[in-house]
Amino acid sequence: MSICMIYFYLFFISFISLFFLSLNFMVLDKTVILEFMLLDINSCFIEMVILLDWMSLLFMSFVLFISSMVIFYSEEYMSGDLNINRFILLVVMFVLSMMLLIISPNLISILLGWDGLGLVSYCLVIYYQNEKSYNAGMLTALTNRIGDVMLLMSIAWMLNYGGWNYIYYLDYFKLDFKMQLITYMVILAAMTKSAQIPFSSWLPAAMAAPTPVSSLVHSSTLVTAGVYLLIRFNFSFTENMMYLLLFFSCLTMFMSGLGANFEFDLKKIIALSTLSQLGLMMSILSLGGYKLAFFHLLTHALFKALLFMCAGNIIHNMNNNQDIRYMGGLIYHMPLTCAFFNISNFSLCGLPFLSGFYSKDLIVEVMSMMYLNIFIYVLFYISIGLTVCYSFRLTYYSLTGDMNFISLNNLSESSMKMLKGMGGLIFFVIMSGSILSWLMFPSPYFICLPLLFKFMTLIMIMFGMYIGYSVSSFSYYYNNKSLSLYKYSLFFSLMWNMPILSTLGINYYPIKMGNIYIKMFDQGWYEYYGSKNIFNYLKMLTWFFQKLSMNHLKIWFILMVLWLMFIILI
Incomplete structure (x- = not known):
């Protein structure tokens, strides 16, 4: 049995068990929190916390179901690839990172899943090794780094509460300045991961990844991580935060x-x-309907995964x-x-x-x-x-x-196999x-x-x-270029010039300054008065002293003759 089929059966069985477990939790209105103590420093405890409620279990079951179908689909889609096992293992790492993020009510364990998603998504975007893929991968990774930094900063601010289990603090410290600051940072992190304006340009660029990866990324894993985090954090939203998020979304x-x-x-x-x-x-979430946002998240995951699978088959x-x-x-x-x-x-x-x-x-x-x-x-x-x-x-x-x-x-x-995966x-x-x-x-x-x-x-x-x-x-x-709308269509298809702002706008001036620096300094006066000229001068002196040391007897006689001539002349 191939590695693809093993993971397919594993994920599919997990989906069935988690789905019925989530129904049980939903009917009984049950929540289970498991805590494993890892380290305690004075009053701060570092624990591995797992939150199991109907929401996390239902979302996990959907992620596992979609990923099982994508892995089954990938076996034939990627059949010409020599490194198919590596590809499948990367997909599995991707799914496991998402699992870790879903079951974490703790900001540190969330960061592990969050960073895992960012790093593995970079590996998957650059899977087809060419210049376009590398550029897209760097854009994806660096944009997501902004969100990672925001999460790290919110982890630092959470020290004020003596622990990182945000789930306990959301409602009670809602109007506390520190909690508001943490929530703003989390909103910014979620906006980078879920590609809201002005961080949208990485999402179409990430299409450089193989189609099964796109199917997984755009349905239930990477881009939904931000929405899921905000669904968890929605109790700490103030009115200003909600208006801000509503406007951008x-x-x-x-x-x-x-x-x-x-x-x-x-x-x-x-x-x-x-x-x-x-x-x-994001917009319905900012209007207070977190359950509706979650509902749309699940339904959207299914039809978007299928849409990408069909597109992959057509391509x-x-x-x-x-x-x-x-x-x-x-x-x-x-x-x-x-x-x-x-x-x-x-x-x-x-x-x-x-x-x-x-x-x-x-x-x-x-x-x-x-x-x-x-x-x-x-x-x-x-x-x-x-x-x-x-x-x-x-x-x-x-x-x-x-x-x-x-x-x-x-x-x-x-x-x-592709048709069965879609079916x-x-x-x-x-x-x-x-x-x-x-x-x-x-x-x-x-x-x-x-x-x-x-x-x-x-x-x-x-x-x-x-x-x-x-x-x-x-x-x-009618060819689009003959229409007067062509320049507007270019503006809209470039997402309001956002890719230019996030790549060329950031790269252009540093690269231009670097070029001027090389010409004026490294290849100009610095080169003359600096490294190369000093090297030549030292080399000449060394050569002169070497000549002296190699011909010392002859030099001694010449110096003696010169000294005698000097005495006679005086």
């Missing part, structure tokens, strides 16, 4: 939705849709081509993959009675009941419309119309929304809205469909 949701409509890279479109959904989770069959303009008519060549792809896309859009609808509709309706300004309200609904817009654009370009790839193509669905998720993509809503909200939310507001989500979905179709069919036949 809504902007992220809007920016990524707009950018995805101008993108042509299949994986980047799905990556930007992840960013949009993360913005949605695999398209001879590693990711540009959606070369696709078209895939529904005739790959019917099952396209069916899965469409169901996931509809779920992402929030089409009624698929899993995404239950969480998304509930989030938007709860937001509509809040006493908020028109800015947030309009941004929310526009972002929903944009989600549907880019989803339909993606469907239009890839699944319908004529095949735009090479004429001698051999598209087929012969990859049985394992499809039931949950359709059903998980309703199942989770019955489990998590035994007494349903009562939302009383006017008829127009109640149908507003559906209206925006239909409007988004229409806009997506009309824009796609227009730009499908």
